Amino acid sequence: MSGRAAAQLALAAAGIAVALAAVEMALRLSWCGASAAYEYQSKPFLSANPYWGTWHFPNDAVEHRKSCFTAHYTTNELGMKGDPLRPGAKRIALLGDSFIEGFGNDNDETAAYSLDRLLGPRYQVLNFGVSGNFSTIDELVLYDNFAKFFDPHVVMLFFLSYNDLEDLLDPRK
Numbered sequence: 001m002s003g004r005a006a007a008q009l010a011l012a013a014a015g016i017a018v019a020l021a022a023v024e025m026a027l028r029l030s031w032c033g034a035s036a037a038y039e040y041q042s043k044p045f046l047s048a049n050p051y052w053g054t055w056h057f058p059n060d061a062v063e064h065r066k067s068c069f070t071a072h073y074t075t076n077e078l079g080m081k082g083d084p085l086r087p088g089a090k091r092i093a094l095l096g097d098s099f100i101e102g103f104g105n106d107n108d109e110t111a112a113y114s115l116d117r118l119l120g121p122r123y124q125v126l127n128f129g130v131s132g133n134f135s136t137i138d139e140l141v142l143y144d145n146f147a148k149f150f151d152p153h154v155v156m157l158f159f160l161s162y163n164d165l166e167d168l169l170d171p172r173k
Contacts, residue, residue: 038066045064058075068104089124129158
């Protein structure tokens with residue numbers, strides 16, 4: 001690659017990075033955040049868990065609204081946001097925070113749901129995502145005390161470099 005082509009490529013990459021940063025800033029300023037006009041939940045969705053801190057109520061259905069979304073969450077018999085367990089299916093465990101849990105999204109709009117439908121009935125994707133200051137340490141504890149007992153064939157850990165790693169610095173952890 002010539003020097004001019006490399007400079008053009010670098011300039012294009014920088015332009016894309018600036019555009020993405022501007023969009024991210026606009027979304028953070030305009031979307032849901034601490035300044036959301038209102039929040040409503042038909043009932044609590046998360047409860048204290050003595051083994052890994054926070055988990056969902058089992059067999060639950062909750063409506064959650066903010067000024068920027070309306071979502072309906074349902075949990076299965078074990079408190080996972082998703083469908084009941086399917087006997088005989090090979091299991092894939094997704095560990096993560098609110099992005100994997102699908103905070104602000106109906107169940108059929110989560111990464112776990114989409115992956116489950118793509119893989120078909122031989123596999124079941126289990127959503128072990130939890131919202132609210134849930135760090136990679138919490139995800140490890142959740143795996144050791146719960147997720148590993150489902151004998152998953154694959155375990156995927158999702159984390160964001162800005163809030164999940166920041167949550168690790170919480171002195172209470």
